[in-house]
Amino acid sequence: MKLEVLVTKEQLEAKTAELGKKITKDYKGKELVLVGVLKGGFIFLADLARKIDMEVMIDFISVSSYGNSTESSGVVRILKDIDSDITGKHVLLVEDLIDTGLTLKYLKELFNTKGCASVKLAAIMDKPDRRKVDLQVDYVGIEIPDEFVVGYGLDYAGKYRNLPEVYIIRET
Numbered sequence: 001m002k003l004e005v006l007v008t009k010e011q012l013e014a015k016t017a018e019l020g021k022k023i024t025k026d027y028k029g030k031e032l033v034l035v036g037v038l039k040g041g042f043i044f045l046a047d048l049a050r051k052i053d054m055e056v057m058i059d060f061i062s063v064s065s066y067g068n069s070t071e072s073s074g075v076v077r078i079l080k081d082i083d084s085d086i087t088g089k090h091v092l093l094v095e096d097l098i099d100t101g102l103t104l105k106y107l108k109e110l111f112n113t114k115g116c117a118s119v120k121l122a123a124i125m126d127k128p129d130r131r132k133v134d135l136q137v138d139y140v141g142i143e144i145p146d147e148f149v150v151g152y153g154l155d156y157a158g159k160y161r162n163l164p165e166v167y168i169i170r171e172t
Contacts (some may be wrong), residue, residue, distance in 0.1 A: 020051025
């Protein structure tokens with residue numbers, strides 16, 4: 001396999017700073033809980049949280065819809081739920097990549113039943129060509145083509161998450 005850079009570290013940093021500034025402005029004076037979608041969202045969540053200039057709570061949810069495949073099964077299973085009481089708080093679901101939209105649509109609907117003041121979505125990358133459901137993404141990062149990508153939290157069978165940039169995997 002050969003890795004080809006699609007999104008540079010500098011592009012990721014610039015977009016994260018831009019999103020952090022907008023989130024700070026939009027949620028000023030409100031109780032905000034960032035909920036990272038594990039495992040892929042943890043790197044973006046860490047970088048984004050440091051760019052938000054206000055107090056935030058951080059929690060995580062772990063879901064599975066891919067397994068070891070490159071295609072979403074469309075069936076979302078919760079592997080770990082959040083630990084925080086989010087009643088009356090504003091929740092921002094933080095994800096690495098929006099692909100089909102099935103997982104985030106499911107999570108948004110789930111969180112809307114938990115008594116939150118609001119539920120919004122943030123993702124550092126978006127593949128709109130792959131969308132299977134209508135999904136409003138409130139804080140969208142970088143639009144990428146329909147390629148299988150790794151790095152910056154994104155994996156293939158558990159590997160490559162630690163790469164600092166986003167790469168397309170090419171077969172050699």
